[in-house]
Amino acid sequence: MTANEPAPTDASSARDTYGVAQRRSDALWEKIAKDPSGLRMLTGDRPTGALHIGHYFGSLRNRVRLQDAGVESWVLVADYQVITDREVIGDIQGSVRELLTDYLAVGIDPDRATIFTHSAVPALNQLLLPFLSLVTQPELERNPTVKAELAAAGKSAMGGLMLTYPVHQAADILFCHGNLVPVGKDQLPHIEQTRVIARRFNERYAGGEEYFPEPDALLSEAPTILGLDGGHKMSKSLGNTVMLRMSADETAKKIRKAKTDSERTITFDPEGRPEVANLLTIAGLCTGRAPEEIAAEIGDAGSGTLKVMTAEVLNDHLAPIRARRAELEKDPGYLLSVLRAGNERANAVADETLAHVREVMGMVY
Missing domain, CATH: 3.40.50.620 (HUPs)
Known part of the structure; x- marks a missing residue:
């Protein structure tokens, strides 16, 4: 073909x-x-x-x-x-x-x-x-x-x-x-x-x-990135996004409020656990690692640890983009x-x- x-x-x-x-x-x-x-x-x-x-x-x-x-x-x-x-x-x-x-x-x-x-x-x-x-x-x-x-x-x-x-x-x-x-x-x-x-x-x-x-x-x-409210595509109109222009603190706050589930053990299961899988996907895209690998590393540490890790690697990944963005905003x-x-x-x-x-x-x- x-x-x-x-x-x-x-x-x-x-x-x-x-x-x-x-x-x-x-x-x-x-x-x-x-x-x-x-x-x-x-x-x-x-x-x-x-x-x-x-x-x-x-x-x-x-x-x-x-x-x-x-x-x-x-x-x-x-x-x-x-x-x-x-x-x-x-x-x-x-x-x-x-x-x-x-x-x-x-x-x-x-x-x-x-x-x-x-x-x-x-x-x-x-x-x-x-x-x-x-x-x-x-x-x-x-x-x-x-x-x-x-x-x-x-x-x-x-x-x-x-x-x-x-x-x-x-x-x-x-x-x-x-x-x-x-x-x-x-x-x-x-x-x-x-x-x-x-x-x-x-x-x-x-x-x-x-x-x-x-x-x-x-x-x-x-892969499609879901909104942080779970179940919906990330959308500005739904307010379930992490904007590129956000600060590191704003991003961490958003991720902390992301919907997950009550199971403590972290696994990568896009069908059965889409909200957890979404955070693992974001972390994987930021680090170049497989979401399954990240899930195994977190294990029984729970969703709180997953959220902290995701916020950290996302902020690290976006830091140069945000720095460049701040420079551009100064020169309309x-x-x-x-x-x-x-x-x-x-x-x-x-x-x-x-x-x-x-x-x-x-x-x-």
Whole structure:
């Protein structure tokens, strides 16, 4: 199976789709290790505030790894996506600044990565119109990720921007001809929709030539970090997070209050003891040790000892990131210059892409 293997067309065969995506992802990891040339990664986040360790271990650390491996990196600050499901948008400028600070603090290098915002790149967003001509309403309505976002927002009616969110994401990826998108399993439907849009554009408008690549999902190898309240994914809205910007004392306090269970002996059992396993996973990610090894070391010392150890190794691991973050916060002018430079480059690429799209569609006058 190669990295260019086509995805199944039957939307009901989710298991087969995941299997194909996993094999393509494995092939990509092998290519990255041997020769990353020709790979262009597009990734990003909604600016809803500062980031937490779930973001860090789940995606940020991996982005830095790919950047350092030589993969061309494009990082989107998806400010337009803040308004897809929110009636009160809050301080978007402040949230963008927090997000950018976290990006740079963890090691995303603006000399090797293009960091840009949705709203500053008009040509990217204009691609939404021709891309919408390539999808049907039922295709958009049955996207499981859109349904999940709608449910999480507590809404019964879907807004137009939410409905077309997968198409907007396709524009994000394809405007720069991205061909590699690091995602979790739950985001696969979006990548498959982007592949369909690229394929249909090439067939309908580009005469069968591959102008837009069909991007591949690079599936995350990182385990999911649960919230400290147990049972939920780590989420800022639930207040169950350890934020990257927190102090060591704040982190220790958060970890002390983390939910565990009444069993004294510490074991690594993600199914039967998810809260304990979560702390062991965090400690393992910070130290490079297996969670089972840490559990055996703690043994009968109980959850209190586990919490102390987890807080200590987490604070040690985050110390250089937090130090860098503190430096960056003192220089907002530098942060703005990074974003402006990224927006300038993104606009140049988006303008070129849109010009070519108009040409192949016969819309140059």
